[in-house]
Amino acid sequence: MQKYSKQTRLLLAVDCIVFGFDGEALKILLIKRGFQPEKGNWSLMGGFVQPDESLDQASNRILKELTGLEGVYLEQLHTFGDPQRDPIERTVSVAYFALIDINKYKKQISDDYHAEWFTMKRTPKVIFDQQEMVELAKKRIRYKAAMHPILFELLPSKFTIPQLQNLYENVFNTAIDKRNFSKRVLATGLLIKLNEKDKAGSKRGAYYYQLNMHNYYSKFQAFMNFIPNPDSISAS
Amino acid sequence: MQKYSKQTRLLLAVDCIVFGFDGEALKILLIKRGFQPEKGNWSLMGGFVQPDESLDQASNRILKELTGLEGVYLEQLHTFGDPQRDPIERTVSVAYFALIDINKYKKQISDDYHAEWFTMKRTPKVIFDQQEMVELAKKRIRYKAAMHPILFELLPSKFTIPQLQNLYENVFNTAIDKRNFSKRVLATGLLIKLNEKDKAGSKRGAYYYQLNMHNYYSKFQAFMNFIPNPDSISAS
DNA sequence: CCAAAAGTGTTAGCGCTACACCCATGA
DNA sequence: TCATGGGTGTAGCGCTAACACTTTTGG
Incomplete structure (x- = not known):
């Protein structure tokens, strides 16, 4: 045959x-x-x-x-x-x-x-x-980003917390309290603070962070539950 | 062309x-x-x-x-x-x-x-x-069932809470406290209690429930967060 | 010195977990 | 009457959300 x-x-x-x-x-x-x-x-x-x-x-x-x-x-x-x-x-x-x-x-x-x-x-x-493909892809990244740290793929290797928050606010189309946001992301243990600031966004400057790659892989499965408004997010 | x-x-x-x-x-x-x-x-x-x-x-x-x-x-x-x-x-x-x-x-x-x-x-x-397909499918239903009420598809239209719990314990391969389980599933508002008991599983009998279809569709996107041990569940 | 963004702590309430006893009934 | 599974309540803890002021510095 x-x-x-x-x-x-x-x-x-x-x-x-x-x-x-x-x-x-x-x-x-x-x-x-x-x-x-x-x-x-x-x-x-x-x-x-x-x-x-x-x-x-x-x-x-x-x-x-x-x-x-x-x-x-x-x-x-x-x-x-x-x-x-x-x-x-x-x-x-x-x-x-x-x-x-x-x-x-x-x-x-x-x-x-x-x-x-x-x-x-x-x-x-x-x-x-293709419009349908784009819509589905948007749903999927929101869905996945709610539990896995995939959005770091969209950032440079050095990034600031305000940048990261801005990204999440974009993807989920919502406003997040910056105090709670930084507490949560820092609590994941995924970020390493650098002794360097990004002065582009403000006069004072914001500290750069980078991913702790070891923790990144081990915590990929369970990141934070970040669904701000679950009803707006669709199933895969 | x-x-x-x-x-x-x-x-x-x-x-x-x-x-x-x-x-x-x-x-x-x-x-x-x-x-x-x-x-x-x-x-x-x-x-x-x-x-x-x-x-x-x-x-x-x-x-x-x-x-x-x-x-x-x-x-x-x-x-x-x-x-x-x-x-x-x-x-x-x-x-x-x-x-x-x-x-x-x-x-x-x-x-x-x-x-x-x-x-x-x-x-x-x-x-x-096909073994790979089966493994991926198992991961997917666990992943999805952690947030969406898909497991009801595996049950008859009338089912008891112990049956439902048994199903979740099977899918997630874990033991769940029955008091907490029934509180949580009942709190979703997805179940309607019937005036009828299943006497097959015990002498006393367990009440049958059926799905509230209206609430089922409206709550499909956000069910309960039921991941008992997140590390055991894989990304899609 | 002022505007603009970064950074940080506390509290109250809610939800989850842990846990134990009584109920109903067929054999 | 007893063994078996069904059904229910509470208290403590942890997590989350809400909330405001100080710091830095370029212009």
Whole structure:
């Protein structure tokens, strides 16, 4: 026996939703699609799965080809298989999401790859069912960030507590009391205070912190319960 | 433009992990595979996605064809795409998990379809990478059940609090104090007490409850935080 | 010296956990 | 009547949320 005869073979694609944070707002990365149909329209980073690569390999390859990004946090989200989702030919797409620090790659992405960052509120129309993918990805990162420290992936390796709080407030779209916030994050034991200040945000300056990588891995499973308003967060 | 030329098409399959609870233990359903390779060996409910159906439709169809189950809780889990996972030909598989009340379908499943239930501890070897799928599914239901009331899908429409507690103790593999347990579940407002007792489990009998469906849907997003030992539960 | 952001402590209330005894009934 | 499982109440503790003032320093 060599093959499963009589079965139909389908195109399989990967689409990546790339989230970034620049200290101000949570953003997603889009590019202008390079081929028909919908050529020139805004799209997620997507491409076809090749015969010899796994899905994780495909998503990493596509992300690198379209943005130069490599070694970033990338996680499978959901697979979309509506028969009509691509008008040209049936294509099933495995969606992934990535989390990166915008500033680390800002110049490279815009100069070399012509991708652009958009805030959540001002995202242009994207092709096919990609809006649905983006919505699901937003729900998933909120859901996961409520219990796991994944949002650190969006920050530079040195960051301040006000920056971190700003990120959480963005992702959960809520205001958090800064006294309670700093107590909680410091209580996790995940942060190491540095003898250095970020003077960009204020005159007084805010201390930099970095992740305690040992504690990070051991506490990844159970971080803090950070759901400010659980009803606003959806199931995976 | 009619097709994406030059791209390779792949086989796409669906595999369903069916969980059931019989009042005693959490079990999964397996069948003897009906075709080569691995014909006759224990397998999840699987089949190929057809050209005109979505992934959700495919999983529902396959579950019905192989077990007669219809209208049950079914949720997409993860997509497995290692190029070598099927030795005959590359096949990417979208895994789903289902939750059912074993007793409701027990006779039908064993008599008509020759599927069998196995406890978690005594699961036989399954084909390909299906063991990995089962492990991931177990993690996922624990993870989700810690915050959402999905485990009611495993119970009959009338159930007792000791039965419910037994289910939670099974899924989380832990002992729970019965006073605290009943306080918590009753406090959710999801249960309606019936004027009827289950006398099977004890002489005195335990009151039956049923779900308050209105509250069930409105409280689905935020149930109770039921993680008894967070470190034992893995991320999705 | 003033504006703007960083940093820090206390209290009250709620929720969770721990814990033990009585009830109902079939055998 | 006794063994078995069902059902219930309370007290202490820990965690969380609410809340305001001082510090620093560039302009």
